[in-house]
Amino acid sequence: MIFKKFLITIFFVQALFAQVMSSEEFIMKLQETNKLGVFDSASIEVFKNTCSSIDSTIPANDELKFFCDVVTKSEVCQTQKKEDLLNCSNFEESKEFDVIDFLAGCTTGLFNSAKELLSFIWDAMKWVWEKGTNPGKSYQEASEYVDSVKLYLVTEYDKAYDKESSPFRSAKAAKAVGGAIAKMLYKGIQEYLYKEYQEFGCLNFQARSEVVCKVAGDFIIPPAAAFAFLKMGPKAFKASDKVKDLLDKRKAVDRKKLSESSLDKKLSDKEHEAIEKAHMVGAGELGADGSLAKVGNYSLAQLKEKAKILKEAGFSPSEVRKLMEDGIVGLGADDLKKLFSGADRKRLDLTGDKSVDEFRDAYNRGDLSGDEKFISFVDDSGNRIAGKVTGSKQGELLVETFEGKRVAVGGENLKSVRTSGTSREAFLKKDFEVVDGYHPGIDSRPIDKDLNFLQEVNIPRSNGGFSKGQVLGMEPNGKIRVQFMDGDKTFYKAVDKEKLGYSKAPKPKSSGLALTGNGRVDIFRDAFNKGNISGDAKYVSVMHEGQRLPAKVSDLRRDGLFLDVRGTDGQFFKKQITDREGLEGIRTSGTAKEVFSDAMSRPPAQVMKNDFKLEVQMSNGKNYPVEVAKQLPDGNVQVNIFKNGQFHSSAVISPSQLKPRAIAPQYFNVKSFIDEFEAGLPQTFYGHPHPEARKGFTFHNGQNVNFNHRDIDINLAREKGKIFDNVRPSELPPGKYTYVIAADGSVSFGRVDDALEFGVKHLHIAQGRKIAVAGEVDILPNGGAVYNELSGTFTMQSYAEAGHYLGDSYQKLYLDKMVGLANRFFTSDPNLKGVARTEKAVFPTAKPNKQDMLDMCNFLRANDIVRYRELHSTMVCN
Structure with a gap:
């Protein structure tokens, strides 16, 4: 309105010295000279409402620009987004309708x-x-x-x-x-x-x-x-x-006007800057329900960060609440539309491959909201994974895989992404059997005579209604475990079978494992087919590298059967079976029950106790804590040997082999932190290391190598002085480390000197323990530390499982507690000169060099000749 009055005043003064025409006359002149197209009527109306008279001496070549400037700077047009306004430098672009x-x-x-x-x-x-x-x-x-x-x-x-x-x-x-x-x-x-x-x-x-x-x-x-x-x-x-x-x-959001109107006061530049900064918290990140963060879907951590920024700028608690409740510092739909088009996102060249180019075209447009969000990509291990794009952060795609994991896809892996009809079908129909890597031998099985795995059922709700869901399995008490959606959230519960609504079970796509008439085989197969492997059925023998070994079933999940196996050297390791052939080789075993039942029969507090007074040196040169079970007539003693707080084995030894155990200072065991971590969680989810992790390397000489990490690789790292157990962070030499905090309160660090991470990955330094939190830390030369909680093996997997089994509320609680545990661990070290948390990786990205390669070859040649030959076939080990 002020601008309009200003224009009228200018025109009135000009009229005293120059010829003046009305706005109608000015428009007629432009139309007669064919400078306005037939579709500019809308802009003409704005012009007429803004101007009453015009200086007729405006140069002819500037008349159109003058017209456009008046329109775009009018009061009514100032409410529109800048990118939507008329382009006055090329106004005639819409003169002819196309x-x-x-x-x-x-x-x-x-x-x-x-x-x-x-x-x-x-x-x-x-x-x-x-x-x-x-x-x-x-x-x-x-x-x-x-x-x-x-x-x-x-x-x-x-x-x-x-x-x-x-x-x-x-x-x-x-x-x-x-x-x-x-x-x-x-x-x-x-x-x-x-x-x-x-x-x-x-x-x-x-x-x-x-x-x-x-x-x-x-x-x-x-x-x-x-x-x-x-x-x-x-x-x-x-x-x-x-x-x-x-x-x-379509109107532009003027956060400055909105905030001043909401709080009913004039705000300083500092306060406006804080509002804009708080507004962008969560941009491109996952929100509370796993989709992109926006108004009504922020995580607790994101809301805390917004509140912190506003408080530090001087806003009172009531003002902070008002700004947040009014949605002024939240991301709206237009903000979300731009998340894929930031400056940190590179453009991808088209290839001529339809499925690749469909994704790349959508990515380059910054719009992955349609079918293009259903993709497949190649991970670091060379496997093609089906997934769904949920967001973007720092130039990387945030992807939910068909197994429910959250991963970031960026760098060279981004070039492998393509649209996938199979992925779309799997996510929309929840039919994961169509996905490559899905194991029908594991999941396509009947639960009982009436229900199949993933069968659609009607689930009773507390409001008296029903929700459609799917069968996941049978609990030991006979209840049926089901999942169902409520809005965008997934919930899990156990329901009495008679309360479910269902049709007669259709013939399953896979009949499960056939019974053979052999008792030891059929006990396991029957339990597996029912989805409830408990009692004697979980003590089995399994084939591993041509030998039958005792094992105990630890978990049965969508992605496989998981077992604890004792090797011929008495050492325990984890094994995952994902194919029918592997399942059909399993049978129940009395020997396995003897091996594992002693630990199972002991009270949990005794199994996990960490106050042993004696230890014994084993054949690998390491000392393990023991307790004396009984004195034998021949003078020897029978002892129970423990590893990482868990029962390992029994042995008969001479008393001379026993020696007092060195007890670490109280600080090194953070069990009190763990107790606080567990408080409030109905069930804890601790990560277990996988027996191996496949990774591809490109060495300095250009050789591409696929290599399987295994837990025994830690021996070489220990020999080279890269492993640090139960020490303060401040006692570590400057450098970059992996770290784990175990459920028994012990901690370990592995020094990372290159991209190979041989022997110091999280699966190595875990040493078989249950892990509460794992991540990376950079010990700085000045004595400070920068850390994160990034670990695909542990923390990310545990976070996903907490949400899968407990629901979103406990997933957020778990995340807060996990972040809090790491924070308390590092900040409680009085000798660290500054502690900072980051969400970025802290490890070097350099390629492994020749010496790294030779160290790995030499170690494998001495300790694992099979793996050495496998490696030697893909690169020169000399």
């Missing part, structure tokens, strides 16, 4: 492709023909119009047909007719919009087209309604409130 431009605008509104436009044209032509030949069935309001429209279409078609050449002459002509229809619709809707809503005149051609298309798509399609609108105008439909909402949503 159906192709119209289609471009319509990609977010009416037509998603030229094919859809042609389909609409065909329907329109059929409609006109049918109404023309069956006048008794036509709409009364539009019947008079049918003949003229039919004549118009036929005429346009004939003219276009005569102009076009083969091939596809008819299709080209139809498309030309479509352009004519589009032009008629565009003009009619635009005239309605600018008469009803003045701000429509502020928009550039692209933005106007989007609004026109949205109005057409929501209110004027199908063809009958479209032609009725062209005949009768706005009275053919009632959409004024909806159209107003549509235009209001």
Whole structure:
């Protein structure tokens, strides 16, 4: 309004010295010189409402720019987003209507492709023909119009047909007719919009087209309604409130005005900066429900960070609450739309491969919201994984895999991404058997005679209604474990079978494991088929590298059967079976029960106790804590040997082999921190290391090597002085380390000198223990420390499992406790000169060098000849 008054004042003063014309005269002059197109009526209305008179001495070549400047700087146009305003440097770009431009605008509104436009044209032509030949069935309001429209279409078609050449002459002509229809619709809707809503005149051609298309798509399609609108105008439909909402949503968000209005006070520059900073917290990150963070979906940590920024800027608690409740410091839909188009995101070149280019085109546009978000990618181990894109952060894609894990895909791995119809089918239908890597031998099995795994059932709710869900298994008490969705969240519960609603179980896609008549085999198979491996059925023998070994089933999950196995050297390791052949080799075992039952029969506190007074040196040169079970008549003693607080084995030894155990100072065992970590959690989820982890390396000499890490690799790292057990962080030499905090309160660090991480990965330094939190830490030369909680083997997996089994509320609680445990561990070290937490990786990215390669080769040649030969076949070990 001030700007309008200013312009009028200027024009009044100019009128004393120069010739003045009215705004109407000025517009007529521009139209006579053909400087305004037929579709600029909306902008003309804004101009007339802003200006009453104009200096007629404005140079002819500046008249159009003057017109545009007045419109874009008017009070009504200042409410619109900058990128949606008219482009005054190239104002004549929309002078001539172009159906192709119209289609471009319509990609977010009416037509998603030229094919859809042609389909609409065909329907329109059929409609006109049918109404023309069956006048008794036509709409009364539009019947008079049918003949003229039919004549118009036929005429346009004939003219276009005569102009076009083969091939596809008819299709080209139809498309030309479509352009004519589009032009008629565009003009009619635009005239309605600018008469009803003045701000429509502020928009550039692209933005106007989007609004026109949205109005057409929501209110004027199908063809009958479209032609009725062209005949009768706005009275053919009632959409004024909806159209107003549509235009209001396009307005720019002035956070400065909103915040001052919300708090009813003037704010300083510092306070405005804090509001903008708090607004961007969570951008591109996952929110509380696992989708992109936005208003109503922020995690507790993100909300705390927003509140912290506002408090530090001087806002009171009540003001912080008001800003957050009003959504002023939250991310809206427009913010989310831009998350994939940040400066940190590189463009991907097209390849000619359809599935690759579908993803890359969507990625380059910054819009992975359609089917393009269902993808597959190659991980660091060379496996192609199915997943769904959930967000973007620091140039990487955030992806949920079909196993429910959250991973980041970036760098070279981004080049492997392609769209995947299989992934889409798996996620939309929850049919994970179609996904490569899904193991039907594990999951396609009957639960009992009436229910199959993942069978659809109706689950009773506390409100008396039912929710559709799927069967996951049977609990030991006979209840059926199920999952169901409520909104965007997944819930899990155990329900009495008779309370479920279900049809008779269809024939399963896989019949489970066939019974053989052999008792030891069938006990396990029957338990496996029912999804409840307990009692004697969990003590089994399993084939491993050509030998049958005693084992105990530790878990049965979607991604396989997990076992604890005792090797021929008495050492225990983890084994995962994912194929039917491996399952069919399992049988129950009395020997396995003897090996494992002693530990199982002991009280948990005694099994986990860490206050042993004696220890014994074993054949590997390491000392292990023991307790004396009994004195034997021959003078020897029978002892129970423990490893990492867990029962390991029994042995008969001479008393001379026993020696007092050195007890670490209290600080080194952080069991009190663990107790606090567990408090409030109904069930703890501790990560277990996998028996091996596959990883690809590219060495300095260009050799590409795939290599399996194994837990015994720690021996070489220990020999080279890279392993530090139960020490303060401040006692570590400067450098970068992996770290783990175990459930028994012990801690370990592994020094990382290169990208190989041989012997110091989390699976190595865990040494078989249950891990509460794991991550990376950089011990700085000045005595400070920078740490994170990044570990794909432990913390990320535990976080996913907490949500899978306990639900979102406990997942957030687990995350807060995990972050708190790491924070307390590092900040409680009085000798560290500063502690900082980061969410970024701290390890070096350099390639392994020749000496790293030789060390690995030499170690394997001495300790694992099979793996040495495997490695030697892919690179030169000399």
